[in-house]
Amino acid sequence: MLQFMLLFSRQGKLRLQKWYVAHPDKQKKKITRELLAILLARKPKMCSFLEWKDLKIVYKRYASLYFCCAIDQNDNELLTLEIIHRYVELLDKYFGSVCELDIIFNFEKAYFILDELLLGGEIQETSKKNVLKAIAAQDLLQEDDAVEIALKELGLV
Amino acid sequence: MVYEMTDFWGKSLGSFQSFLSSKTGLSRAESVASTLGSLSCQLHQENFIKAVASAESKQEEEDLVKKEINVVENILSKPGISPKLVEQCLIQALYCEMLGYPVTFAYVHAVKLAQQGNIQQKRIGYLASSQFLSMENELGLLLINTIQKDIRSTNVANICMGLQAVSYVVNTEMVPAVSFMVEEKLKHAHAAVRKYAVLALQHCLLQASNHHSIQSALLRLEQVLSDSDISVVAAAVTTLETVVKTKNVTLCQHLIPSLIQIQQQIIQGRLSAKFEFHSVPFPWLQIKLLRLLGLLCAGDKILSGSVGMILKETLQKAEVNQPVAYAIILECIVTINAIEAPPEMVELALKCVSKFLKSSSTDLKYLGVKVLSGVLNKLQDSFSTEHQDIVMECLQHPDETLHLKTLNLLYVICNPSNVHTVCAKMIDFLEKTHDTSLQRNLVSKVLQLAGKHSSDHKWIIVTLERLLRTTDNIISSESICEVMKRLKGGFSHKTEGRDLMLFAASTYWNLCTSSALSDMPELLIQLSAWTLAECWCELKDVTTSKLQEKLCQLLQLPVCSDETKLCILSSLTNVTLKCSDISKNVPSLLTAFLEKENSPLIKQKTNELLRLICSPDIKTKLCKLPDVENIDSTLSFLDEYVCEALQRNESPYLPWRSHINQHTNLTDGVNRNVYSVFKFECNQSSSSSPVDSYCGSYSVQSDPSFHSFQSSQDSYKHKTSTKTKKVWTLEGRKKENSKKLPSSSSQESFPVEELPAENLHSDALLISSSSKLEEDLERETLKQTLFAGVSTAQQITEVVDKKCVVEECSSNTSELTPALKDLHKDNRPEHLNSNV
Numbered sequence A: 001m002l003q004f005m006l007l008f009s010r011q012g013k014l015r016l017q018k019w020y021v022a023h024p025d026k027q028k029k030k031i032t033r034e035l036l037a038i039l040l041a042r043k044p045k046m047c048s049f050l051e052w053k054d055l056k057i058v059y060k061r062y063a064s065l066y067f068c069c070a071i072d073q074n075d076n077e078l079l080t081l082e083i084i085h086r087y088v089e090l091l092d093k094y095f096g097s098v099c100e101l102d103i104i105f106n107f108e109k110a111y112f113i114l115d116e117l118l119l120g121g122e123i124q125e126t127s128k129k130n131v132l133k134a135i136a137a138q139d140l141l142q143e144d145d146a147v148e149i150a151l152k153e154l155g156l157v
Numbered sequence B: 001m002v003y004e005m006t007d008f009w010g011k012s013l014g015s016f017q018s019f020l021s022s023k024t025g026l027s028r029a030e031s032v033a034s035t036l037g038s039l040s041c042q043l044h045q046e047n048f049i050k051a052v053a054s055a056e057s058k059q060e061e062e063d064l065v066k067k068e069i070n071v072v073e074n075i076l077s078k079p080g081i082s083p084k085l086v087e088q089c090l091i092q093a094l095y096c097e098m099l100g101y102p103v104t105f106a107y108v109h110a111v112k113l114a115q116q117g118n119i120q121q122k123r124i125g126y127l128a129s130s131q132f133l134s135m136e137n138e139l140g141l142l143l144i145n146t147i148q149k150d151i152r153s154t155n156v157a158n159i160c161m162g163l164q165a166v167s168y169v170v171n172t173e174m175v176p177a178v179s180f181m182v183e184e185k186l187k188h189a190h191a192a193v194r195k196y197a198v199l200a201l202q203h204c205l206l207q208a209s210n211h212h213s214i215q216s217a218l219l220r221l222e223q224v225l226s227d228s229d230i231s232v233v234a235a236a237v238t239t240l241e242t243v244v245k246t247k248n249v250t251l252c253q254h255l256i257p258s259l260i261q262i263q264q265q266i267i268q269g270r271l272s273a274k275f276e277f278h279s280v281p282f283p284w285l286q287i288k289l290l291r292l293l294g295l296l297c298a299g300d301k302i303l304s305g306s307v308g309m310i311l312k313e314t315l316q317k318a319e320v321n322q323p324v325a326y327a328i329i330l331e332c333i334v335t336i337n338a339i340e341a342p343p344e345m346v347e348l349a350l351k352c353v354s355k356f357l358k359s360s361s362t363d364l365k366y367l368g369v370k371v372l373s374g375v376l377n378k379l380q381d382s383f384s385t386e387h388q389d390i391v392m393e394c395l396q397h398p399d400e401t402l403h404l405k406t407l408n409l410l411y412v413i414c415n416p417s418n419v420h421t422v423c424a425k426m427i428d429f430l431e432k433t434h435d436t437s438l439q440r441n442l443v444s445k446v447l448q449l450a451g452k453h454s455s456d457h458k459w460i461i462v463t464l465e466r467l468l469r470t471t472d473n474i475i476s477s478e479s480i481c482e483v484m485k486r487l488k489g490g491f492s493h494k495t496e497g498r499d500l501m502l503f504a505a506s507t508y509w510n511l512c513t514s515s516a517l518s519d520m521p522e523l524l525i526q527l528s529a530w531t532l533a534e535c536w537c538e539l540k541d542v543t544t545s546k547l548q549e550k551l552c553q554l555l556q557l558p559v560c561s562d563e564t565k566l567c568i569l570s571s572l573t574n575v576t577l578k579c580s581d582i583s584k585n586v587p588s589l590l591t592a593f594l595e596k597e598n599s600p601l602i603k604q605k606t607n608e609l610l611r612l613i614c615s616p617d618i619k620t621k622l623c624k625l626p627d628v629e630n631i632d633s634t635l636s637f638l639d640e641y642v643c644e645a646l647q648r649n650e651s652p653y654l655p656w657r658s659h660i661n662q663h664t665n666l667t668d669g670v671n672r673n674v675y676s677v678f679k680f681e682c683n684q685s686s687s688s689s690p691v692d693s694y695c696g697s698y699s700v701q702s703d704p705s706f707h708s709f710q711s712s713q714d715s716y717k718h719k720t721s722t723k724t725k726k727v728w729t730l731e732g733r734k735k736e737n738s739k740k741l742p743s744s745s746s747q748e749s750f751p752v753e754e755l756p757a758e759n760l761h762s763d764a765l766l767i768s769s770s771s772k773l774e775e776d777l778e779r780e781t782l783k784q785t786l787f788a789g790v791s792t793a794q795q796i797t798e799v800v801d802k803k804c805v806v807e808e809c810s811s812n813t814s815e816l817t818p819a820l821k822d823l824h825k826d827n828r829p830e831h832l833n834s835n836v
Helices: A025-040 A077-095 A100-105 A107-117 A128-142 A145-153 B005-023 B028-036 B040-053 B058-077 B083-099 B105-115 B119-132 B139-152 B156-169 B175-185 B191-207 B211-224 B230-246 B249-267 B283-297 B301-317 B323-338 B343-358 B362-378 B385-396 B400-412 B419-432 B436-453 B457-470 B477-491 B497-513 B522-538 B544-556 B562-578 B585-596 B600-614 B616-623 B636-647 B656-662 B674-684 B690-695 B704-714 B759-768 B772-786 B831-835
Strands: A002-009 A014-019 A049-052 A055-062 A065-071
Touching: A002 A025, A014 A025, A014 A100, A014 A107, A025 A049, A025 A055, A025 A065, A049 B362, A049 B400, A055 A077, A065 A077, A077 A100, A077 A107, A077 A128, A077 B283, A077 B323, A077 B362, A100 A107, A107 A128, B040 B058, B040 B083, B058 B083, B058 B105, B083 B105, B083 B119, B105 B119, B105 B139, B119 B139, B119 B156, B139 B156, B139 B175, B156 B175, B156 B191, B175 B191, B175 B211, B191 B211, B191 B230, B211 B230, B211 B249, B230 B249, B230 B283, B249 B283, B249 B301, B283 B301, B283 B323, B301 B323, B301 B343, B323 B343, B323 B362, B343 B362, B343 B385, B362 B385, B362 B400, B385 B400, B385 B772, B400 B419, B400 B436, B419 B436, B419 B457, B419 B772, B436 B457, B457 B477, B457 B497, B457 B522, B477 B497, B477 B522, B497 B522, B497 B544, B522 B544, B522 B562, B544 B562, B544 B585, B562 B600, B585 B600
Parallel strands: none
Antiparallel strands: A002 A014, A002 A065, A049 A055, A055 A065
C-alpha cells in the first residue's frame, strides 16, 4: 500500500501531495521536509529506492519534477515505479506533452487523475482509457453551459 | 451523478422563486430551506466550504460549522420534507462530520433516505450511512432490511449499492442475515455484480467466527476462481490472500492447482488485449498470484514442488525488456525464496539475480543484492567469483543505499573466518552515518556477529573500544555485561588466559592514562575499571596504589553516572581485598567523594570501602576463608534449627522476591546497619576468593528453606556439589552492577603497543594513500577476507600481501599456493555448509 505520494520540483517546491495514511499536519510537514532534503541530495546515477525510517521510498525524476512514493516493507518496488510511470503517462495524455507548468496551473486536475488511478493507497484502475474516460465525464459535469441557457430562455441574460 | 437537463430546469426555476420570495420577507429559516432545495444550494455549499477553509482560527471554523449544523438540524426535524431536501442536508452533514463535528441526528435520516428516494438519493443515503455508521452502531440493523431488499431487487445498480453497503455496516451478528444472499449473487449474469458480491463475501468471511460458514463460503469462492471475467477472478484472488493472511493457511491449500491454472492462462496470453500493460498481460494479477502461492506453499516441500513448473514458465515469459517484466521476475525470486524450492528452481533464481546484479541500472543492482541473501541461504554451493566481484563493486559504490544492502548481505554470509572483516566494514559505515535508527541496527548486527562467530578475545576488546567511541548511547549495559562474562571466561583459560589478561590490562591502562580522559564514553570507563581490577597484577609497572589513585580519579569524572560510579567502587573494593598495600591518598579522596554524593547506595558502598581500608583485620579474616569446593547451598546444617523454629510456630522464611513489591522507596532496600549484615554474610559465604563472589550473578534462588526442610527429613548432611550462586555478595546488594555485561562485539586485534585513540583513523589513511596497483591488490585481499569461509565454485589463487588489516584472514579454499597456506589459521570445512 502506498502511504503517500509527493511531487516536487528541483528547487524543493512541493507541487502535489497525497496522503493515504492519517498524520497530524505538523508531522506531514516534517516528513516532507526531511524527505525533500534527502532526495534532492541524491545524485543522478543513484538507486531509485531507499529505506527511510520504517518505509521504503521509491522515487523517479521526470524532467524537473520528482515523483516520490512511500510503500510498505513487503511491496514490490519495481511495480511502484510502474505506477508512477502510469501516472505520468496519464498526465501526458490528458494535458498533451505535460510539463511542470501544466501541473502548477491545473493542480486540481492532477489530483483528480491521481484519485482515479489510486484509491486508498492501492492502484484502482490500470487502464489508461478508462481513467481518461472518467476524467472527461467529470469535465463535462463542470461545464456551466446549461445554467446559462436556462437564464437566456427566461430573458434575463 | 449525472444531472439531467430537466433537473437543471427545475433548479433554475426554483432559484428564481426563492430569489423573488426572499424579497417579500419570508422567514430566514424558510428562505434558507428553499435556498437549500434549489440550484443556489450548490452555491451555498461552495460558499460554506470556502468560508470554512479560509477561517482564520479554529474558533471561527467551529462557529461556522456549528451554525450550519443548527440550520441542517432545524430543516431535518420538520416532518414531511422532500427527499431532495434531505439529500442536500445530508451532503452538508457529511461534510461537517468529516471535519470532526458529530451530526448524530442525521444518521437516522441517512438510513431513511437509502430506503426511499430515487436512485440518486438512494446512493447519497447509502454513502452517508456507510460513512456515519460504524459496524457497532445499532442503526445498522435498520439498514439491513434495506440492504436485503436491494440485493434481491432486479435493478443492477441497486444490487451493487446493497453489496457495497455490506462491507461497511455488517458486523459478526448480522453476517448470517446477508451471507446467503451474497453467495447467491456470485452467480449473477452481470460481471460487476459478481465482483461486488466477491468483495462483500470477503467482508463476511473476515467477520464470520463460525468455522462452518467459513468453509461453505470458501467453497463458493473456489467456483468463482473459474469465472469467465478476469476482474471477478482478480477480486477472488484478493479475497483469498486476505483469508490466508488472517485465518488459517491450510484452509486454502487445495486451491493451488486452480491458481496455477489461472496464472498459466494469463501468461499464455489468453486475456483480451485491453488487459495488457506495456506488452505484459495483467502484471498486477500475476504478482498477486505469485505472492499468494508463496504464502500457501511456505514450508511445505511437496506443494512447493508443484508450483515449480509455473514459476519457471513465468520467468521465461517475462524475458521481455520491459520494466514491468523485471517487477514480475523480482516477485518470482521472492516467491522462490519464500518456499521450499527444488534446487533447479533456486539455480534459475540465481541466474536471474546474476542478471540483475550485472545490469547497469542501480535499481536492479540494489534489488539483486537484496534478494541475493535469500537465495544464498537456500543454495549451498553458489557464491561464484563473479558474484563476489559484483558484491565488492557494490560495496565501493557511491550510493549509500546500495552500500547498506551489501552490508546486509555480508551479515547473512558471515561465518567465523570472515567475521573480523565484515564487522570492520560495518563499523566503517557506522562512523560515517548519522541516522540513529540505522546506527542502532548496525550496532546490534555487529554485536550478534561477534557473539556468534568470534572467539578471539583480543579482537573483541579492540572492536568494543572502537564501537563504544562511535555509538556510546546506543549500546546497553547488558551487552557490556555479556562481554565481561566472555572476558572472564577468557581470563580463566589455562594457556592463553594470562596473555589475554596482560593485553586487556595494558589496553585499558593506556586508555585510562591517556590525556583524553574526559572524552571517554561511560561504558568504556566501566569496562576499564572492571578489567583493571581483574588483571592489573599482570602489569609490571603499575602498583596497587597507582591503580587505586587512578580509579579514584575516574570516580571524579563528571561523565560518570551512578551506575558507573558503583562499578568503579566495586573495582576499588576488589583491588583492596586482593592486596594489602593501600595508597595513603585513597581514604581522603574517598571521603571527599562521599561528601559530594547524594545517592544513598553510593554512600553506603563508599562507607563500606572506607571501613574495609581502615580496618585490615576484617580483610584478613575474609582472606583466610577456607577453600571449599562443595558448597552446601541449601544450608542443611541449619536444618535442625529451622525445624525447631517452625515447630515453635514461627513464620517460615520468605525469599527476597516476595519482598520486592514492598520496597517502594529507593532507600528502603538499603541496610544502614552495614556490619551486622556483613558479619552474617561472612558466615554464609563460602567462596574461595572475593573475586569469584564479585562476578557471581545476583540470582534469586528457589526457596531454599523448604528444600532444606524436606532434606532434613531424609538426610542430615545434604551436600550438593553445585557451585555457589551467591544471593548476597560481599559487596552487598550489587545487582545492578553484576548485571552489567554487554554483548558488544570486538574488532580485529591489533598489536598491543599501538593503541592511542586515533588508531581508528590510521588504517583509513593507510588505504587511501596507496597507489592504484596497491589498491587493486587491496581489493583482492579484501575480497578474499570477506568471502572467506563462504563456499566458492572456483577459487582464486593469488598471493596475498600481508597488510595488518588482513593479517588474520583465512579462507577455506581447496587449491592453494604455498604462500597462502601460511595464513591459514582456521581450516574448518564443516562450516562450509552450516554458514552459507
